[in-house]
Structure formats: structure tokens, C-alpha cells
Amino acid sequence: MTLQRISITTLVALALGATVAMGVSSNLLSLLTQAVVYAVFAIGVGLLLRQNGMVSFGHALFFGFSGYLVGILLQMKVMPAELAMLVTLLALTVMAFLMGLVIVRVPGIAFGMLTLAIGQMFFLTASRSRGLTGGADGMSIDWPATLFGVAQSQLLKPGTMFLICWVTLIVVLLLLTLLLNTRFGSITEAVRDNEERARFIGIRTLLPRAAVYALSACVTGIAGLLSALNTGFVSPENLHWSLSGVALMMVVVGGHKVLWGPAVGAVVYFLAKDILGSYANHWMAIFGIALITVIVYSPSGIAGVLAKWVQGKNAPGTLSKTLGH
Amino acid sequence: MDTSSNELVLDAQDVAIHYGGVKAVDGVSLSLKKGQIHGLIGPNGAGKSTVIDAITGRRRLTRGKVSLAGVDVTDLGPTERRQRGLSRSFQRTSIFEQMLVRQQVELASYKMGVANSGADADAILQELDLMHLSHAVAADLGYGEQRRLDLALALVGRPAVLLLDEPMAGLSVKESHDLAKHLQALTSRWDVSVLLVEHDMDVVFGISDVVTVFELGRVIASGAPAAVRADPRVRTAYLGSAA
Amino acid sequence: MLTINLFNGLVYGALLIIMCSGLALIYGLRRVVNFAHGSLYMLGAYIGYSIAGATNFWVALVAAPAIMAVLGVLLDRYGFRLLQDRDPLSVVLVTFGLLLVIEDFVLTIWGKNNFSMSVPAALNTSVDLLGTPVPAYRIAVIVVGALVAIGLSLWLRYSKIGLFVRAASTDPTTTAMQGVNTDVLSAGVVGLGTALAGLAGVVAAPFLSLSPSMSSDVIIDSFVVVVIGGLGSLAGAFVAAMVLGMIQALGAVYLPDAAALLPFALMVAILIWKPAGFAGSRT
Numbered sequence: 001m002t003l004q005r006i007s008i009t010t011l012v013a014l015a016l017g018a019t020v021a022m023g024v025s026s027n028l029l030s031l032l033t034q035a036v037v038y039a040v041f042a043i044g045v046g047l048l049l050r051q052n053g054m055v056s057f058g059h060a061l062f063f064g065f066s067g068y069l070v071g072i073l074l075q076m077k078v079m080p081a082e083l084a085m086l087v088t089l090l091a092l093t094v095m096a097f098l099m100g101l102v103i104v105r106v107p108g109i110a111f112g113m114l115t116l117a118i119g120q121m122f123f124l125t126a127s128r129s130r131g132l133t134g135g136a137d138g139m140s141i142d143w144p145a146t147l148f149g150v151a152q153s154q155l156l157k158p159g160t161m162f163l164i165c166w167v168t169l170i171v172v173l174l175l176l177t178l179l180l181n182t183r184f185g186s187i188t189e190a191v192r193d194n195e196e197r198a199r200f201i202g203i204r205t206l207l208p209r210a211a212v213y214a215l216s217a218c219v220t221g222i223a224g225l226l227s228a229l230n231t232g233f234v235s236p237e238n239l240h241w242s243l244s245g246v247a248l249m250m251v252v253v254g255g256h257k258v259l260w261g262p263a264v265g266a267v268v269y270f271l272a273k274d275i276l277g278s279y280a281n282h283w284m285a286i287f288g289i290a291l292i293t294v295i296v297y298s299p300s301g302i303a304g305v306l307a308k309w310v311q312g313k314n315a316p317g318t319l320s321k322t323l324g325h
Numbered sequence: 326m327d328t329s330s331n332e333l334v335l336d337a338q339d340v341a342i343h344y345g346g347v348k349a350v351d352g353v354s355l356s357l358k359k360g361q362i363h364g365l366i367g368p369n370g371a372g373k374s375t376v377i378d379a380i381t382g383r384r385r386l387t388r389g390k391v392s393l394a395g396v397d398v399t400d401l402g403p404t405e406r407r408q409r410g411l412s413r414s415f416q417r418t419s420i421f422e423q424m425l426v427r428q429q430v431e432l433a434s435y436k437m438g439v440a441n442s443g444a445d446a447d448a449i450l451q452e453l454d455l456m457h458l459s460h461a462v463a464a465d466l467g468y469g470e471q472r473r474l475d476l477a478l479a480l481v482g483r484p485a486v487l488l489l490d491e492p493m494a495g496l497s498v499k500e501s502h503d504l505a506k507h508l509q510a511l512t513s514r515w516d517v518s519v520l521l522v523e524h525d526m527d528v529v530f531g532i533s534d535v536v537t538v539f540e541l542g543r544v545i546a547s548g549a550p551a552a553v554r555a556d557p558r559v560r561t562a563y564l565g566s567a568a
Numbered sequence: 569m570l571t572i573n574l575f576n577g578l579v580y581g582a583l584l585i586i587m588c589s590g591l592a593l594i595y596g597l598r599r600v601v602n603f604a605h606g607s608l609y610m611l612g613a614y615i616g617y618s619i620a621g622a623t624n625f626w627v628a629l630v631a632a633p634a635i636m637a638v639l640g641v642l643l644d645r646y647g648f649r650l651l652q653d654r655d656p657l658s659v660v661l662v663t664f665g666l667l668l669v670i671e672d673f674v675l676t677i678w679g680k681n682n683f684s685m686s687v688p689a690a691l692n693t694s695v696d697l698l699g700t701p702v703p704a705y706r707i708a709v710i711v712v713g714a715l716v717a718i719g720l721s722l723w724l725r726y727s728k729i730g731l732f733v734r735a736a737s738t739d740p741t742t743t744a745m746q747g748v749n750t751d752v753l754s755a756g757v758v759g760l761g762t763a764l765a766g767l768a769g770v771v772a773a774p775f776l777s778l779s780p781s782m783s784s785d786v787i788i789d790s791f792v793v794v795v796i797g798g799l800g801s802l803a804g805a806f807v808a809a810m811v812l813g814m815i816q817a818l819g820a821v822y823l824p825d826a827a828a829l830l831p832f833a834l835m836v837a838i839l840i841w842k843p844a845g846f847a848g849s850r851t
Contacts, residue, residue: 106840113791113795202839284675299658
């Protein structure tokens with residue numbers, strides 16, 4: 001996408017967010033906030049799939065870990081909350097990079113199983129460490145009275161919370177788009193498409209892959225922080241593999257070829273979950289069927305369908321850039 | 326300085342590759358002069374691809390020596406040999422399917438260390454008739470176009486030597502003809518020397534300056550195309566007496 | 569107390585053998601990591617419960633796996649077979665979707681409550697084992713596990729179909745070329761795999777209660793077993809199942825934290841050092 005197009009899209013998105021924050025009911029705002037938090041989570045998982053071609057069944061690890069880490073740091077009262085958030089993200093990213101160096105070499109489904117196992121180890125540890133993490137009951141997070149100069153009472157208002165999460169989502173998407181348009185993006189795409197040829201043209205394939213893993217972990221960690229802010233609470237469920245599975249479903253249904261695809265998946269998930277009225281009890285089956293349908297008939301997800309529709313309206317040959325390559 | 330070995334951009338001497346009791350390549354010597362096209366023919370399983378793998382460093386030699394422009398590169402890996410100007414294309418098209426055409430050629434050029442990778446990419450795309458597809462996704466290209474893209478990736482940084490492993494495989498008669506013309510243009514315009522493994526006899530005998538015939542891991546004949554074509558050993562082993 | 573704990577380890581190990589052999593068979597033939605296997609186990613248990621309620625345990629023991637077998641054949645015919653040319657990850661995600669559908673189905677029909685299924689009258693006694701009384705039913709579970717292990721091994725090793733299965737697991741294309749109808753074979757094996765999951769469910773029902781969370785309780789353990797045992801290797805799965813059963817049972821009492829983490833640590837180690845079994849070599 002051209003810089004101009006990116007700027008316009010960003011501004012429109014921000015304006016949209018502001019409108020929603022002011023005009024929509026509190027209940028709907030809470031729901032939308034949750035959806036946005038999960039959208040960021042899903043974007044992290046989707047990033048790994050899009051740039052590395054790798055599927056992680058254990059990304060909830062980063063989602064929960066950031067909540068726990070910031071909670072523990074705040075409990076220890078060693079630094080201001082703003083700094084704690086930053087430290088959490090940095091520590092998480094470094095940890096993910098180191099992990100990545102080891103695990104991205106593992107091919108195919110083995111990688112997925114590996115992430116599943118690692119995630120479960122963290123889940124079990126968190127469930128059992130009553131002293132540190134509050135064990136299976138979870139832990140509440142001591143946010144201070146003011147955060148970044150804003151009073152907690154103001155922060156917790158549904159409109160404000162939504163706006164914070166929405167702006168974070170847009171900024172994350174913006175930064176990722178810019179980053180992936182650089183040389184780094186090309187290199188990771190080459191490694192993803194054809195590892196042997198990439199090595200042949202002189203690319204050292206381990207570092208870019210580990211970097212993408214770390215980046216996807218960071219994005220997921222950001223979602224974890226948002227969740228911690230939104231609910232004031234973190235529990236082992238945030239680390240469980242079923243949550244990773246849900247995020248993965250959002251990615252697949254929404255489509256992973258475009259950066260914002262997983263966000264669409266998150267919205268669809270929450271719509272299915274809450275708004276389907278009397279059928280709400282069966283949202284799980286509905287989502288399962290949607291997942292199966294998408295995989296069988298439309299592997300590039302809802303975003304893929306949307307993008308094709310948009311492309312059909314443009315002149316042929318402008319295919320690639322519109323899809324957010 | 327030994328002037329005769331300077332003339333040889335590529336020199337493989339007594340190369341052997343044995344594994345698990347199989348002698349895939351057994352004492353092969355090949356050389357390439359600047360601007361030459363050297364064709365390698367032989368039945369399937371004769372060891373031609375293995376020789377290419379050996380020369381590029383993708384496989385280790387059981388015995389023998391490979392030199393590039395007089396410098397011994399036997400102990401160097403494929404990446405180092407590439408840096409020194411020894412490039413290859415693959416038997417199965419090996420491109421970056423989801424990337425754009427110009428994007429991947431430019432990336433390859435950049436990683437090669439070419440200062441102006443954009444210009445290098447454009448020149449190659451122009452030379453191979455791919456300019457109009459610069460912004461297409463590689464997966465959307467036709468088979469012949471993808472083969473040319475594979476070749477483009479091998480040409481970044483203007484390598485001195487280009488090894489081609491069955492470049493005409495799967496191409497129509499017209500496409501083969503066009504590719505052969507591109508190869509001739511490359512050698513004359515860009516001073517690239519080409520070693521090509523190929524089954525298409527018309528192409529090989531049509532454009533090669535030297536032809537070498539393989540059988541069961543050994544060279545059974547080598548020389549000017551007409552002479553090789555007439556060689557009785559080659560006729561019985563490979564071409565069939567009607568050739 | 570050690571006896572009882574070891575014994576319980578054997579029981580859980582036997583259960584895992586029955587479940588994981590199904591998982592290993594499905595992977596071996598279709599290269600599919602069946603995320604829905606745990607829910608198939610659960611479905612088998614609930615179906616068995618209902619059938620046992622209407623008739624008795626023994627009918628359920630036969631009928632529930634039979635129903636699950638049919639389901640497995642359909643799953644292979646209309647699921648795995650149609651998706652076999654897609655990348656393995658797609659199929660795995662489809663099994664994930666299937667997991668959701670089955671869980672929803674179970675919740676809809678049977679609700680959220682836990683059920684317990686009574687032990688069949690014939691086995692409702694205790695037997696003296698080295699001075700400690702143990703429930704006869706649990707001994708029966710071990711016996712069933714052993715029968716499944718031995719039966720499958722013998723079948724694969726010595727029967728003609730077993731030969732075809734082993735061949736198709738190693739090289740499906742050549743096997744098909746030899747005239748073996750790999751589609752019918754696969755459907756059969758997948759049906760067997762799902763039947764085994766169902767059997768595990770019925771067998772487990774009397775001593776573990778039935779709850780909607782049954783599937784997630786076992787699925788992870790099953791993956792651990794199959795990975796540690798070495799994929800596609802039934803013998804490996806049997807050994808790993810026993811080991812895991814022991815670790816769970818002993819560990820729960822003596823070293824709960826380490827015991828819970830150990831299997832995963834092993835799984836991680838194996839996947840990092842030797843992921844070969846999972847590396848999608850089929851494509």
C-alpha cells in the first residue's frame with residue numbers, strides 16, 4: 001500500500017473508533033472492547049502464520065504471561081506502572097526471541113505440538129504457584145490511581161477503555177504494515193516461501209524467523225496487557241491451549257494473508273458468541289462449522305473473500321498490492 | 326601466473342562422488358572457457374545432476390578438485406562459491422511463490438551485495454523479457470515465465486559461470502527456442518559462461534560450443550558438437566544408431 | 569500405599585493405550601493429528617452411558633465403539649480423504665473445528681452435569697492384590713488395555729490387512745499402485761481408530777465420571793504419549809502410555825508439580841531433537 005493510502009486508512013479508522021466510543025451503548029462497548037483485545041491477540045498469531053508460515057498452538061503463553069508479569073511487577077512495587085508495562089513487553093519479546101532461536105528450526109506440525117507443550121508447561125506452573133501467581137484462582141492486578149496521567153475512574157469508563165484498545169489496534173497494524181514493507185518483510189517472505197533458495201541467495205534463515213516469532217509474541221503480549229487493563233485480572237485460563245486454539249480459529253476464519261484478517265475473525269467470533277440470540281448456546285458448533293467451511297472452501301478466509309471482491313472492482317493486474325503484500 | 330588456467334572460468338578435475346556403495350560420479354573432468362556454452366548430455370541416472378551438485382558445492386566430493394578462474398574452491402560451500410560468481414538454476418523451478426517478481430529478484434541482488442540492486446534487477450528482467458511482469462505474484466506466472474524467473478534469480482550480480490539443470494524441461498518448442506536465444510545473448514552480451522545439462526538434443530547441439538556425454542557416472546565423449554554426434558560410442562550408448 | 573498407586577498408574581496407562589493406539593493409527597495412515605480424538609473419547613463415553621442406561625454395560629461396551637467406528641469411516645470418507653492433498657495444518661484445524669462441534673453436541677444432548685456410570689455387577693467386587701484390596705473393574709481395564717495392545721500388534725504384524733496398513737503408512741502411493749484400495753483401507757483404519765477412542769470412553773466411564781471436560785483432560789496426555797512414543801509407532805505408544813500413566817499416578821501423590829511438568833518437558837525435548845516423525849514427510 002502506498003504511504004498516502006496507509007495514512008488515509010489510519011485516520012479513517014481512528015475517526016471511526018472515536019465515533020463508536022462516543023455513540024454506542026456501554027454494554028456493546030464492553031463487548032467490542034473484548035473483541036478488539038482478541039483482535040490484537042489474533043493479529044499476533046496471524047503474523048506468525050503470514051510471515052513465517054508457522055502455526056502456533058501456544059501463543060496464549062504470551063497473552064497470559066504479560067498479564068502475570070505486569071501484575072507481579074506492580075505487586076512488588078519496584079517501578080511505576082508505565083515502566084512496568086514497558087519492561088513486561090521487552091522481557092517478553094527477548095524471551096520469545098531466545099525461545100524462537102531454538103524452536104523455529106522445528107518443521108511442520110511438530111512446531112505446533114511443541115508450542116502446545118511449552119504453553120501447557122507455563123499453564124501448569126501458573127496454576128500451581130499459589131504464592132507467586134495466586135494459583136488456579138488467578139491474580140488481580142494493582143493498577144495505580146493514575147496511569148499515563150489519566151485517573152483510573154476515567155480509564156475504566158467503557159468509552160475510554162474501548163478507545164485505548166482501538167487506538168492500540170490501529171497503531172499495531174500501522175507499525176506492522178510499515179515494518180513489513182521494508183527489507184525485513186521481504187527477507188522473511190523469502191524464507192517463508194522457499195527456505196532452501198533463500199539460503200542459497202545468502203539469507204541466514206534462523207534470525208529472521210526468530211525475529212518474526214518474537215514480534216508476534218510482542219503483539220500478543222500487547223493484547224495481554226490490554227486484557228489486564230480491561231479486566232484488572234489474570235488467571236491460568238489466559239495461558240491455556242484452548243485459548244490459543246480460539247485465536248488460531250480467528251486467524252483462519254478471518255484470513256491470514258492480510259494483516260487485518262485475524263481482526264475480522266475476532267469480530268466474527270464475538271458476534272457469534274454473543275449476538276446470535278437464542279442460538280447463542282450453539283455458538284461453539286457454529287464457529288466450528290465456520291472453521292471447517294472456511295478451510296475447505298475458502299482457505300484465505302473472510303478477508304480473502306473481501307479482498308477478491310475489492311480486486312474485482314479494480315483493474316486486473318493490480319492484484320498484489322491491494323492485498324496488503 | 327598460469328595463463329592457461331586463467332582462461333578456464335571453471336575447471337573440475339577428476340571429480341568423484343561415491344555414497345553407500347554407489348559411484349554416482351566416477352572420475353569426471355570438465356572445463357568451461359569464458360563465454361562458452363558447454364552442454365552435458367547422457368541418459369537419466371548417468372550422474373549429470375550429481376556433477377552439477379558437486380560443482381556448486383551442494384554435495385561433497387569423494388575425490389577431485391573444482392576451481393573457479395584458477396582458484397581452488399573445493400572446500401567452499403555453495404554460498405561462498407556463489408559469491409565468487411558460480412551460479413545455478415534448479416531442475417525443479419525454485420522461486421518465491423508468494424512474492425512479487427521484481428521484489429524477489431531485487432532481494433536476491435541485494436543479498437548478493439550488488440550496490441544498485443534495483444538497476445541490476447531491472448536489467449535482468451529486461452534481458453529475460455519479464456519486465457512487464459515486475460509487479461505480478463510469482464505464483465500467477467505461467468510455467469515458462471516461472472522458469473525464466475528462476476533463471477533471473479540465478480543471474481543477479483552477473484555471475485561469471487551459470488550452471489543450468491534441465492532448463493528446457495516442460496517448455497513448449499517455442500519457449501525452448503526463446504530460452505535458447507536468451508542463453509546465447511547472455512553469453513555474448515554479458516560474458517556469462519554456461520554449463521547446461523539438457524535432454525533436448527536440438528537445443529544442446531544447436532547452441533553448445535562443446536558437448537560432453539555422460540554414462541554411468543563417467544565421460545564417454547567430449548568435444549565439438551558435430552564430432553560428438555558422429556562418435557560411434559555415443560551413438561550406441563545414447564543417441565541410437567539412427568542419429 | 570505404593571501398590572495402590574502403581575496399580576492406578578497401570579490402570580490409567582491401560583486407558584491411554586486404548587486411546588492412543590487409535591490416535592497413532594489415524595496419524596500413521598492419514599498423517600492427521602486428530603485434535604478431535606479426545607472429544608471422540610468423550611462422545612463414546614456418553615453414548616455408552618445412554619446405551620447402558622437402556623440396556624446394560626456389556627451391550628454398551630460393544631455398541632458404543634461400533635457407532636464410533638461408523639462415525640470414523642464417515643469422517644475419513646468425507647473429511648480426511650477429501651482433504652488429503654491439502655497441507656497437513658489445514659486438516660489439523662478441521663479436526664479442531666470438529667472438536668468444537670462434538671463438544672457442543674454433547675453439551676446439547678446431555679447437558680453440563682456430571683454423570684457417573686455404575687460398574688457392571690459382574691465386576692463390582694474387590695480382589696486381593698499383594699495384600700491390598702483393589703476393585704476388580706480396574707483389573708479388567710488393565711486386561712482390556714493389554715488385549716488391545718497385543719491384539720493390535722499381532723494383527724499388524726501377521727495379518728494381510730495389517731501388512732497393507734503398515735505398507736500404506738510408509739508409502740501410500742506405491743501401496744495403491746500395488747492394487748491395495750488405500751481409500752477403503754484408510755476408512756477402515758480411521759474407523760478402527762475412532763472405535764478405540766470410543767472404547768476407551770466406555771471403559772473409562774465407570775471409574776472416571778462423565779463430564780464435558782473429559783475430552784480436554786485426556787487429549788493433551790494422548791499427544792504427549794504419541795509424541796514421546798514416536799509417531800506411528802504403536803509399540804512406542806504402548807510403552808509411553810504406561811510410563812505416563814505411572815508418572816501421573818505416582819507423581820500426583822509424591823511429587824505433584826514435577827510430575828505434571830515432566831511429560832511436557834520430555835515432549836519438548838523430543839520435538840526439538842527429533843521432530844522427524846512429525847515433519848510432514850508425506851508431502
